[in-house]
Amino acid sequence: MNFIFGEVAGILIFFIGLCGLMIKKSIVKTIMALTVMESGIILFYITINYTPDTIPPIGQAQEAAFADPVPAALMITAIVIGIGITAIGLTMFMHYKQEHGITHWTRDRNQQGSERKC
Amino acid sequence: MLGIFVLAPILIGTIAYIIRDTWAKPLLFLFQFSYVAFAFSQFLSVKANGPIIWNTGGYTDGLALSLFADSLSIFMVLMTSFIYLAFLIFAVNADYFHSKFYFMFLVLEGLIMGLFLSSDLFNIFVFSEVSTVVVSILIMLNKEKQAIYDGMIYFFVNVIGSSFLLFGAGMIYRTFGLLDIRAVSAAMPMLEEPQAMILPYAMMIVTVSNKTAVMPLFSWLPKAHGTPSAPPVISAVLSGLYIKSGVYLFIRFNQMFAPVIDMQSFFFWVGFFTSVMGVIMALGQRDIKLFLAYSTVSQVGLIVVGLSMGSNVAYWGAVYHIFNHALFKSTLFLTSGLIEKEYKTRNIHEIRGLFRRMPWVGAATAFAVLGITGAPFFNGSISKYMIANGTKDAGITLLLNIINLGTILSYVKYSAMLFGKSREEQPGKPERIAAATAFVLGVISLFTGLFGEFLTEFFFGIELQVDTAEYIKKSLVYVFMLVAGVAFYKGLLKRDRILERIGTTELTFNGIITVMTGYFITILVFLSSVL
Known part of the structure; x- marks a missing residue:
């Protein structure tokens, strides 16, 4: 039996992304790992309920069974959201780096910018 | 019709963003008043005729993207719209009340409504992602260094949390071919292998636990809700309303999986430890x-405990506590903003003599503190009474009392601000409208307690019989705990070094994600040993 198919690969890629989030301190790498996670999810979605010999549900022709269009439709939305998320994350990071020169997650409240007022 | 709840605030927010400020304010208030009225009319209609379903595009129910309002969700909608009105009135004269702010603020309202009403898993994911973006922008509104750092932590942690939900929804779709919560719930008992639900359940529950900020996953919450430079209204909307969307999804998802998965005992303990941990951390601040x-962390823990006790009274008590917590925590955050402005510090040990210096704000704070600690006649006492009524077990009652003692202990520290003598300083500019709004919210905490029996019957249709003898007994316990709390605090905990050290510990971003993964694995292991 073949174990290398879309769903398993999707799950693996998701957890590889998660692993990157756990061990990488750089903010840019965090954003990259987030994108990796998302591609894992997308791969998972577009391969679920997929059977060979199906055709796209376009037009009225009925020579073969239609493929399930819902996951693909969902993933178009998810990709758009993913792009938005990546863009906003990068914008925040760029602003933070340019203003304050910080590229890594830190534990130090001073470095984060707390004013030690109280 | 339910689509209006989601769409209208976003549209009005956009219009208010475009037109001039002088016209925008009347528009906003007119809109919000009619919105509350509309929410109330829908609430009455749900109460009279049962749930309302709104399917897009005229597809059959279960396949369409649908909005769904039953007695629980329409109550949340009503609560949100009402408290939003109070927030708008509070903020109307503030310097941050400009077009960018109220655009984002109203969009957030629509998104919260979407989370409450949506019955479709993918839509819930979309709403939670977009609201995460909006909330993080609101946190960073002042573009201060610390605020941007906190906003980034909040943003990334919640986006990662939501991607778990997307993955879980994919697995649900793979098994059932459905995404509608009600349809999946109906199909759940037909499942032949309950083991197939372990992974999707664990994925989805990680998302909602992250949004609810239960025990190991709460590190992002104080950063987001307590950002120093964020306007008080934003902290109040996050702590009072937005966190409730997580609790609401927690209820919905657990109901959805109820036929095959029962995690009540697990979440009872998670809620208990969340509550205790929240108090310990709060004492160190x-x-x-x-x-x-x-x-807020500790109160959410109490709500989760109430929801997981497996009794109807405790469940509705927890829902009532959601409402009560929205009231008094909003009041506390709003007043904290006014206090900070007047005293020009946020240090709890330097603020004294609130009653003398700001009588109305002091009174509002006092009402809210009495409410949150569950003083007799206040709303907290009713919901805590209902939660405590859900069990006859002495051990669980003891645990609930420990939670309540912790709450009282921490608010003894907080209410020290009310008394004493303030340093002589020039009094700042009085903010009458803001103070009056906070005061009215505080007074509502009293009235929702006085008419608790009537309101629970009206909102939830639960006939609550408050046993006078037991209520008096509980009140005596409260007084006793209050005395014990004051003594304990004055004697031992005041400026305790160890507590302060615990209070300042925090996880880094990588730590938060690692803990999230650990939580995910714990749930997987727990479920595979149970099922």
Whole structure:
């Protein structure tokens, strides 16, 4: 039996992304790992309920069974959201780096910018 | 019709963003008043005729993207719209009340409504992602260094949390071919292998636990809710309303999986430890906003405990506590903003003599503190009474009393601000409208307690018989605990070094994600040993 198919690969890629989030301190790498996670999810979605010999549900022709269009439709939305998320994350990071020169997650409240007022 | 709840605030927010400020304010208030009225009419209609379903595009129910309002969700909608009205009135004269702010603020309202009403898993994911973006922009509104750092932590942690939900929804779709919560719930008992639900359940529950900020996953919450430079209204909307969307999804998802998965005992303990941890962290804080943020953690823990006790009374008590917490925590955050402005510090040890210096704000704070600690006649006492009524077990009652003692202990520290003598300083500009709004919210905490029996019957249709003898007994326990709390605090905990050290510990971003993964694995292991 073949174990290398879309769903398993999707799950693996998701957890590889998660692993990157756990061990990488750089903010840019965090954003990259987030994108990796998302591609894992997308791969998972577009391969679920997929059977060979199906055709796209376009037009009225009925020579073969239609493929399930819902996951693909969902993933178009998810990709758009993913792009938005990546863009906003990068914008925040760029602003933070340019203003304050910080590229890594830190534990130090001073470095984060707390004013030690109280 | 339910689509209006989601769409209208976003449209009005956009219009208010475009037109001039002088016209925008009347528009906003007119809109919000009619919105509350509309929510109330829909509430009455749900109460009279049962749930309302709104399917897009005229597809059959279960396949369409649908909005769904039953007695629980329409109550949340009503609560949100009402408290939003109070927030708008509070903020109307503030310097941050400009077009960018109220655009984002109203969009957030629509998104929260979407989370409450949506019955479709993918839509819930979309709403939670977009609201995460909006909330993080609101946190960073002042573009201060610390605020941007906190906003980034909040943003990334919640986006990662939501991607778990997307993955879980994919697995649900793979098994059932459905995404509608009600349809999946109906199909759940037909499942032949309950083991197939372990992974999707664990994925989805990680998302909602992250949004609810239960025990190991709360590190982002104080950062987001207690950001120093964020306007008080934003902290209040996050702590009072937005966190409730997580609790609401927690209820919905657990209901959905109820036929195959029962995690009540697990979440009872998770809720208990969340509550205790929240109190311990709160006691170690000096900053009033951080204190209130950690106190939110502890109250959410109490709500989760109430929801997981497996009794109907305790369940509705927890729902009533959601409403009560929205009231008094909003009051506390709003007043904390006014206090900070007047005293020009957030240090809890430096603020004294609130009653003398700001009588109305002091009174509002006092009402809210009495409410949150569950003083007799206040709303907290009713919901805590209902939660405690859900069990006859002495051990569980003891645990609930420990939670309540912790709450009282932490608010003894907070209410020290009310008394004493303030340093002589020039009094600042009085903010009458803001103070009056906070005061009215505080007074509502009293009235929702006085008419608790009537309101629970009206909102939830639960006939609550408050046993006078038992209520008096509980009140005596409260007084006793209050005395014990004061003595304990004055004697031992005041400026305790160990507590302060615990209070300042925090996880880094990588730590938060690692803990999230650990939580995910714990749930997987727990479920595979149970099922």
